[in-house]
Amino acid sequence: MRRLILASTALLLVAPLRSQTPPSPASIAGRLTANALKADVSFLASDALEGRGTPSRGLNIAAEFIASQFRRAGLEPAGDDGYFQTADFDQVAASTEALTLMADANGETVRAAPGGIRFLETAGADFDGIPVLHVAIDRPGALESLAAGAARGKALVVEVPEGGRALVRRIPEMAGRLQAALTIVLGLPAMGPAQTERLRSVPATTPAAPCLIVSDAAFRKAVLAPGAKVSAHVPPPAVTPVKLRNVIGVLRGADPALRDSYVLVTAHYDHLGIRGSGPGDHIYNGANDDASGTASVLEIAETLAALPERPKRSVVFMTFFGEELGEVGSHYYAAHPVFPLSKTAADLNLEQLGRTDETGVGVRTAQYYLTGFDFTDLAPVLRQAAKPFGIRVVNDKEHNEPYFRQSDNYAFAEAGVPSTTIAVAYQFSDYHQPGDEWPKLDYDNMAKVDAAVALGVWEVASNPDAPAWNAKNPKTEGFRGKR
Ligand SMILES: [Zn+2]
Structure with a gap:
């Protein structure tokens, strides 16, 4: 050599x-x-x-x-x-510990385990018993086909297929177009320790509404039940420019x-x-x-x-x-x-x-x-x-x-x-x-x-x-x- x-x-x-x-x-x-x-x-x-x-x-x-x-x-x-x-x-820091997320269905209230929640997007929010709009996405375009404002005043519940990580990236933006009060993404594993910090581009391209990945079987069952209502308290995050x-x-x-x-x-x-x-x-x-x-x-x-x-x-x-x-x-x-x-x-x-x-x-x-x-x-x-x-x-x-x-x-x-x-x-x-x-x-x-x-x-x-x-x-x- x-x-x-x-x-x-x-x-x-x-x-x-x-x-x-x-x-x-x-x-x-x-x-x-x-x-x-x-x-x-x-x-x-x-x-x-x-x-x-x-x-x-x-x-x-x-x-x-x-x-x-x-x-x-x-x-x-x-x-x-x-x-x-x-x-x-902007570095947006939020904790899932002070967050509460609940689904009411069939006279029962199920609280999502904080350890099974990850933030995709966050903002301070308080909702009491808002209705659910459920969408299963199995291809790019499933959310795009809904009319603008279709989720106004509702909890948008998005089901992602296995291996659908790439579909997740655009969900906060889509949720903004649909004007969802809160977005809950189901179907992804909560990988690794809870992430408390997210990056948000400056200027922001997504509106300030919480978007959460939730992996909790009992909560999933409740939130997908017919007539389910969602209540949530999300503390406002700390925002630091980086x-x-x-x-x-x-x-x-x-x-x-x-x-x-x-x-x-x-x-x-x-x-x-x-x-x-x-x-x-x-x-x-x-x-x-x-x-x-x-x-x-x-x-x-x-x-x-x-x-x-x-x-x-x-x-x-x-x-x-x-x-x-x-x-x-x-x-x-x-x-x-x-x-x-x-x-x-x-x-x-x-x-x-x-x-x-x-x-x-x-x-x-x-x-x-x-x-x-x-x-x-x-x-x-x-x-x-x-x-x-x-x-x-x-x-x-x-x-x-x-x-x-x-x-x-x-x-x-x-x-x-x-x-x-x-x-x-x-x-x-x-x-x-x-x-x-x-x-x-x-x-x-x-x-x-x-x-x-x-x-x-x-x-x-x-x-x-x-x-x-x-x-x-x-x-x-x-x-x-x-x-
Ligand atoms: Zn890598």
Whole structure:
């Protein structure tokens, strides 16, 4: 390996001009090392960064680190403040402890257990015995089809199908259009410790009415009974303005005609922060989720920037805040794009690249998954680029579609940009637990996967034909023709 590095360094010294021939796999593999990835992940996922909650001091330190690595790689800054794209939000803090939510049905009153309530949106509210409007959503558009004001003075009770997390994001906005006094979302598990803080965009796009995710079987039964009435007391939340940051750097493309179009390589740099109290570990380090993706963005940037060969299109390296709160940073970018979405050829998003011990599968190396595998024509290009590294690009037929909707690539899909998330394992034992720590990652495997992804990015960025949605797949209908 040492000999290989010396050889490619020599090549770099004599190469007089940037050329557009593809880089050799060896020149990529020699630059993208397991130790560099381990260095990045061990810092980002250290206890000192306190789990990189959005917002937090640890998150800000992570952002500074990412910017410093972009600086090292020589990327052009593309934010409003150097590499930072600054976003104004309100942090809205509410507690479920002082909240009461009750359903009256058949002469019985059932109070929802506070531990089974999560806020999607909050505002102070007091209601006594208001009627219920029940809507089951099993597809995008179910709420949109109701008339504006249809839930005025009512509790809107929305049933979400299993795996319907992506449908949830728009519920507060829809509830606002329907003028619901209060919205109750049923059908989602109350995951993790109760979240007391939410982010609200400034200016607010949703009206101030509470929207609650409730998982409590007795309450569910009562609120769905015919003639049910709802009573609620929601204390007003505390509101604090915060500044959040996406971190963005650009490697300029070589082709005069194509350099003003862009391939995005993205990951989220936030995680869950510190949650809970009492004995034990409360720092959610997020090493695999998603310090591994962030480190990969950094090292792929460093590697591609150091090569004598430049791709034709420009490559934008970007890390997002707020994924764990509902892909907030990527949706912010899609609403405030630095580079025109019409000129954005693709988003390759990186998640969970370090753990190879997939739940229910066992250890599996030398491969990665693509979400939305046949939604676009990205797979064949990435597959070809991965071959010289001995890496297989696998279509997990059961999981590739649900996970397509569960990461930052989805904000780009909704905006019409062909996108995918690259992951080594979808499920792993420490997912969203304090035990997601850096020593558990396989960095040798990660370096090989990242090398394969780096060449794949180069090829996607250099192909004169931009990636396209697969028009033969009806599931891409909502993403096509958006730009
Ligand atoms: Zn993640």
